[in-house]
Amino acid sequence: MTTILKLSAVISLSLAINACSPAAAPQHETSVADGTVTNGVVTYSATDFYEPSPGRSGGTLRVSAASDAGSFDVHALSNGNIQWMGRILYDCLVYQDEQGNISPWLARSWDISEDGKTYTFHLRDDVTFSDGEKFNAQALQTNLEHMRDPATKSPLAAAYIAPYLGGKVIDDYTFEAHLREPYTPFLDVLAQSWLSMISPKQIREAPKTIAEHPIGSGPFLLQSYTRDQGAVFIKRPGYNWAPPVTRHKGEAYLDRIELSYVPEAMIRFTALESGQSDFALDAPAQNAAAIRANPNLVMRSRIRKGNPSRSMTFNVEQPPFDDVRVRRAVAKAIDREGLAWISGFGEYIAKADFLAANTRFYQPNNDALAYDVKVANALLDDAGWTGRDAQGYRTKDGQRLKATLLSYDNPAFPASVSVAIQADLKKVGFEMPIEMLPLTRVTEKRYAGKFQALAGGYWHTNTPDGLFVLYHSQAISTDKIIGQNVGRFRDAELDRVLSAARQSRDPVELQALYGEAQKRLTETVPAVPSVESQVLTAYGRQVQGVIFDTSHNVPFFTSIWLDRGQP
Numbered sequence: 001m002t003t004i005l006k007l008s009a010v011i012s013l014s015l016a017i018n019a020c021s022p023a024a025a026p027q028h029e030t031s032v033a034d035g036t037v038t039n040g041v042v043t044y045s046a047t048d049f050y051e052p053s054p055g056r057s058g059g060t061l062r063v064s065a066a067s068d069a070g071s072f073d074v075h076a077l078s079n080g081n082i083q084w085m086g087r088i089l090y091d092c093l094v095y096q097d098e099q100g101n102i103s104p105w106l107a108r109s110w111d112i113s114e115d116g117k118t119y120t121f122h123l124r125d126d127v128t129f130s131d132g133e134k135f136n137a138q139a140l141q142t143n144l145e146h147m148r149d150p151a152t153k154s155p156l157a158a159a160y161i162a163p164y165l166g167g168k169v170i171d172d173y174t175f176e177a178h179l180r181e182p183y184t185p186f187l188d189v190l191a192q193s194w195l196s197m198i199s200p201k202q203i204r205e206a207p208k209t210i211a212e213h214p215i216g217s218g219p220f221l222l223q224s225y226t227r228d229q230g231a232v233f234i235k236r237p238g239y240n241w242a243p244p245v246t247r248h249k250g251e252a253y254l255d256r257i258e259l260s261y262v263p264e265a266m267i268r269f270t271a272l273e274s275g276q277s278d279f280a281l282d283a284p285a286q287n288a289a290a291i292r293a294n295p296n297l298v299m300r301s302r303i304r305k306g307n308p309s310r311s312m313t314f315n316v317e318q319p320p321f322d323d324v325r326v327r328r329a330v331a332k333a334i335d336r337e338g339l340a341w342i343s344g345f346g347e348y349i350a351k352a353d354f355l356a357a358n359t360r361f362y363q364p365n366n367d368a369l370a371y372d373v374k375v376a377n378a379l380l381d382d383a384g385w386t387g388r389d390a391q392g393y394r395t396k397d398g399q400r401l402k403a404t405l406l407s408y409d410n411p412a413f414p415a416s417v418s419v420a421i422q423a424d425l426k427k428v429g430f431e432m433p434i435e436m437l438p439l440t441r442v443t444e445k446r447y448a449g450k451f452q453a454l455a456g457g458y459w460h461t462n463t464p465d466g467l468f469v470l471y472h473s474q475a476i477s478t479d480k481i482i483g484q485n486v487g488r489f490r491d492a493e494l495d496r497v498l499s500a501a502r503q504s505r506d507p508v509e510l511q512a513l514y515g516e517a518q519k520r521l522t523e524t525v526p527a528v529p530s531v532e533s534q535v536l537t538a539y540g541r542q543v544q545g546v547i548f549d550t551s552h553n554v555p556f557f558t559s560i561w562l563d564r565g566q567p
Contacts (some may be wrong), residue, residue: 032349033301033534040364042303042357046098048548050247055545055561060256064268066282068228068261072214074196075147078156080460083552084281086193088233088257090216093121093140093190093197095243096462096550100305100360102187105243106135106197106217116182116503123173127241129199129217137175141167142200144177146207155482159469160189160461162481182503184510185465191551192462217241219252219558233257242558245550253545253561272297272538278562281555283538285347291538298541301347302553304533305359306466308351309413309458311339311421311530312405313487318452320383320403327525329379331369333428334421340531343417348531354467354521356532358553361464361514368522369529376428385429394429402431403452408442413456417530421455446486447477458533459484462551464514468498471526489526 035042069079074086086092094110097103106127111120127135144164147157163183168176179186189195199215212225219242220233235252242248260277262268265284271277273294283291283299291299311334314321321327336350349357352366380394380401387395394401407418418434425432432453437445445451459470469475473495475485494517501513535553539546545559 033303033347035303035358037357040357040366041362044302044358044548044553049098049550050245050547051545051559054249055253055559056563057251057253057561058255059253059562059564060258061254061279061543061557061560061562062277063257063259063279063281064262064271064277065259065280066261066263066265066268070227071211072222072225073152073198073210074194075143075154075157075198076152076211077194082193083460083549084193084554084557086196087549087554088218088220088557089214089222090193090196090198090218091127091135091241092193092195094187095245096188096191097245098550100462100550102191103243103245105191106241110187116184116505117179119177119179119186120170121175121177123175124241125173127217129197129201129215130221130236131199131201131215133199133201133215135197135217136172137169138172139197139200140175141169142203143197146198146203147195151207153482155484157194159475159481159483160192160195161186184502184505185463188463188465188551189461193549193552220257223256228261230258230260233259246547246556246559248559252558254557257557272540275540278543279537279539279555281537283536285343285345285536288345288347288536288538296541298539298543298546300535300537300539300546302535302548303349303356303358304458304460304535304553305356305551306461306463307354307459307470307533308356308529309531309533310456310527311336311417313454313457313527314489314525315449315452315454315487316490316526317449317488320401321452323383324524325379325383326385326401328369329376329383329428330425330430331525331528332372332379333376333430334424334528334530335371336530337371338420338424339417342420343414344531344534347536348534351529351531354518354529355464355514359464359466361511363511363515363518365518365522368519369525373428380428380430388429391431392429393426393431400431401429402433405432405434405453405455406442406445406451407434407436407455408439409436410439410456418455447482449486449488454486457527460533460552464510464517465498465502467514467517467521468502471521472498487526489524491520491524491526494520494524 035044069081074082091106093107094102095105107121107123109122163179163181165178165180202215219239221236223232223234225231235255239251268280269284269287272280291297314327340348340350352369355362385394385396385401389395422432469484473490475483476488477483497513497516504510542564544563545561547556547559549556
């Protein structure tokens with residue numbers, strides 16, 4: 001498949017845009033990775049999101065990634081790979097622009113009813129899937145139904161369109177979507193790769209084949225796939241409907257993308273350094289300095305929108321984390337700057353609040369849960385954990401202050417991070433043993449609520465409604481939905497604010513509502529934010545035309561071209 005496979009083989013992954021700055025005194029700007037920080041809010045240059053000029057056609061791009069998603073059925077996955085893989089094979093109904101506003105893609109335009117419950121989409125009439133099927137109103141309806149079909153077992157797409165009741169085909173290229181209630185993030189989520197359009201014929205006639213033989217309308221076709229080894233994508237002839245925001249016209253420039261799944265970080269780095277690979281989707285943080293020092297390589301570091309990474313999520317239905325004072329104490333006792341260095345080797349940005357710094361309506365509040373051992377100790381004293389046993393751990397009513405951290409082998413959250421958390425908590429008299437289990441067992445316990453604290457985790461989305469997805473009581477799993485509020489957190493005030501935000505289209509009101517929500521989360525502490533969820537990519541200087549997807553902040557391969565010195 002590619003030369004990287006001779007070294008080893010087995011992928012994973014994974015934003016950015018203008019955000020609203022809070023009212024403040026003078027503006028203070030600093031740089032952070034690829035972006036600019038102004039009063040805590042991260043923005044990126046608009047030129048990062050569109051082609052400055054046409055590229056050169058031809059060539060094969062050799063790409064590495066850390067692990068395999070195991071399927072190409074974007075509707076059935078929540079895997080981070082879909083963020084970039086979906087843009088290779090599929091198209092979406094709409095796209096975000098450079099400022100995070102919704103712009104056209106397969107839908108030319110849309111109308112929203114006064115009550116916010118009916119969306120009328122006016123579709124392009126020149127789009128086809130690679131099996132010859134036309135993209136039209138019926139195709140859109142088929143895709144929406146597939147996303148929410150229980151048989152799809154969707155952990156993400158179905159939740160994102162949960163308010164969708166059904167639709168009506170008005171004519172071949174006009175579709176009317178009916179929602180149960182006003183749902184302002186509806187258009188935003190439809191711009192994400194997990195909600196891409198799949199061939200309606202494949203959905204109807206052979207849905208199980210989507211996993212390994214996907215049929216999309218995107219700029220590339222899947223030519224071959226070997227699980228845990230790699231995939232080959234080839235240019236789709238006649239493609240001519242890239243998002244207008246990207247300013248790309250016509251077919252993709254590359255003839256071919258050879259993707260290798262390489263779990264070993266050092267092999268991904270050495271393959272890139274030696275020229276055996278052109279592009280590393282999961283650039284190793286530990287080699288970032290070496291990549292930057294190499295004149296033949298380019299290093300890019302960008303923040304995903306939505307929710308930052310978490311060091312742990314609490315099960316608030318089990319002691320000791322049913323006491324908010326204990327949750328706050330744990331959050332204050334964890335040295336996030338230390339965690340950022342352990343996991344990111346100086347590349348990751350420490351985080352103590354609940355929205356990514358480039359998300360619309362983000363309002364910085366990193367002080368509320370900032371590292372402070374003195375305050376952590378005072379909170380535990382106040383919670384009644386004032387005794388000490390022979391090992392120095394706190395006690396109350398003869399019981400040691402103790403909770404188990406459930407984890408699994410996860411490159412994005414290495415075991416050393418859990419050990420560092422354990423050491424930090426020991427300093428305030430809290431014992432936290434670590435239970436490492438296979439991912440399948442962790443997932444089982446996670447959704448059943450059979451844990452005290454869950455290690456790691458991120459949930460990326462391109463809207464501040466990610467707070468609803470993780471922390472609203474309606475997002476708790478039931479026998480009917482796969483919810484992401486795994487800590488079973490319930491807070492009536494937070495529910496009220498996040499529900500109101502879903503129904504508002506007024507930016508001023510949304511700024512206020514999401515500000516309340518972020519403040520409330522730092523007060524109630526259902527989880528401990530640790531670092532921004534960052535995308536690290538690296539590539540050789542021969543790789544040109546690298547722009548970034550506006551929803552996911554991952555490379556947009558349609559615009560990439562190769563300059564290998566040929567005329």
